[in-house]
Amino acid sequence: MIIKIFKPFWSYDVQKTEDWLASMAQKGYELIRINRLTRYFYFQQVESNVANYRIVFDKVRNPSLSKGLLNFGWTKVLQSGKWVVTMNRLPLEQIRTFPDREGIVKHNKKIMYIFTGILIYLMVAFLNVILISAIAMSVSKFNHFNVFSGPYGFIPATALGLSVILCIFTVYSLITLNKTNKRITEEFLQPSKSNGQVTPLQQIILSKNEEKRLKNSGQLVMKWKPGWMYAPDRLEAWLEGMEEKGYNLYKVGKTGAAFYFIKGKPRKVCYYADLQNTADTNYFNFHMESGWACLYKSSSWTQRWVVWGQEYVPGEAKPQIYSDKLNQLKLARRIALTYSAMFLPLIIVYTYTIVINIKLSTYSNLDRLQLINLILFAILILMFGSYVSRTWLYYNRLRKHHL
Template sequence: MIKVFRPFWSYDVKKTEVWLSDMAKKGYLLVGLNRWTRCFFFRQGKSKLITYRIGYDKMHGSSLSRSLLDEGWIKVLQSGKWYVISNEKHLEQIKTSSVREGIIKRNRTIMYIFSGILIYLTGIAISNLTIISFSLFQDVSVEIVESPLWILTYSLLGFAIAIYVLSIYSVFKINKTNKYLISEKNNKLQSVNHIEGRLSKEKEKQLKLSGQMVVKRKYGWMYSPDRLEKWLETMEEHGYNLYRVSRTGTAFYFIIDSPRRVSYCADYQNISDESYFDMHRDAGWKSAFISYSSLQRWTIWSREFSEGEERPQIYSDKSHHLKHARRVVITYTILFLPLMIIYILNIGLFIEGMFNNGTSRLSLLNTVMFLFCIFVFGSFTVRTWLYYMRLRKRYDFHL
């Protein structure tokens, strides 16, 4: 029996699965996991070719679903909500495996926590650096007072730096892992017709040069999704048929053809699984765009309808549509409000310094930069609230 310590194994489950398979090739078979000490336990045996899959979900008992059992998967272990299953088939022969939704959701929660810590510590650092830089560029005497508890001061500073570095690593590593897991899922979920109908880059270039394809850019549409929907529907009525959307969601490619009646819906989901996409596709909707971002999970749905037919809607229930709009508002308000507060506090420090010590180019430049950031993030927040208010007015729904 051997024990291996891997502190950040859950940050990259795909890499951990490959590592477990490599250990099996060397004759070390997984038998245990302690999620608290971050240790894996192996027993030495014969070399085997084993494919491992890690999942995170409530699993009662030792039985797997019938589909996984039929595919040859067996449960190796479970530690809390973490579980590991294995399969001795060749990877090319495996058609079904465990879902990743639980891992993606858990990773997102951890990433939000570390992002909050990162924003908080960055705000403190910016405030202190601003005060120091302001003092250095002004004719102000700076007096440094030595701390009576310098050991405690430097220890706390070292701890804060360590937490800051850990937060940066955690956010970037988890974000990268989630992007991979989401793209892995989206490769299966993308519309088949959309993929099969994709033109080559050379063909797209020819269509652009001939004027048969136009590219329109929409930045920040997720803060006013109703206006994006109306714009796309109007473009379709004028013969601009949406062909595809760029991976970033900012560039919209249209092919000039006959006018169509198409209903669009920009839908935000904190996390979406296969059933979410299957449900809408079964109802006749096509996914024109699926975001790959871990923070903004947007899908643009489209559905063509004939003249005289009622315009199809994903949210037929008013309360559900308003609930969706509230989720958008709350998400972006929580995201942007702390940043605006930090910038406002910094502007207050600069203005106070200008009143006390006069105006300098540096202080004016910093004030203008902070005001610009407040305007940008504030406009994003206000646009989401206006979107929610427009929806309430449309439905005449008073809470």
């Protein structure tokens, strides 16, 4: 007997879909086909069995799996377009090799860029509608304007309803895909390994009660460091200085602004703040196998800041995460260009707004609200300008140091 089940958002959370496929196998239903267009899964009733599923996204349609995967018991169940479903009947703890799922992360990011564009378009459209409605109400004789009245009022009402539904769906998609990418990225991260030449950084894991007790006793100290990503070399020097004073870094807050230290022994630790547009599992595992400990990962899906740390013996050479100085300069330049592209357009717009309002004030006095807006714009210009200048100063410091 063949059954079909509708799963419209199965690709949004592949790990949840894999667990569902495993539960279906235990119930005696074996996957035989996926229709990507209709989002239906087709199962054939067989004997109950235990299986581990892994879904991958592969642009290259390989007829079979690699020898490494085949040797560890993986088999290809089916392929639908670029989606491949694999299965392994071995217990999960006995499996040492898993299919690579970086293709899913990259595929999800492309979809997220599309949804981000849609969301920006909808927000701009909503703002335009609000602005036009406000203007229409201001010129209306009775200060009343209703686009939903009249024989054709259902058209704007329908358009507004569909836009709201699309906006909700877009936000849901962005949140779900971002969570999925985060889980997949962290799925295969291995603990730091010592290769005999480096000393792995010992990380402490405390419960909430232990943290509270240490805070009350003064052993756990929290320091604020907002905006460090605009001058990451200053952060690295500050963290290394705190370690030399006996303040051992315990963890970094979720936003990256709060740093928690435990009073301990002075030690030599090299810190490095790295900016990655796509920080995948290979990136993390490569550095962890070299003895670096990942202490912080930002949650942004467009770019990711990662703070690495590695303890070393006093008197020995300071470890370097990148041996090529040119790579460090390229990273610093990319940081400066990234934040310049983010903030310079806003600075130009706010400056233009202030200039226009100052010129208009010669014809009519500005009211209190306009004055407050001008002050806020001026504060934002100074704040964003400091961000841009700090990134370029960071780039110049590295260039003078390396050249």
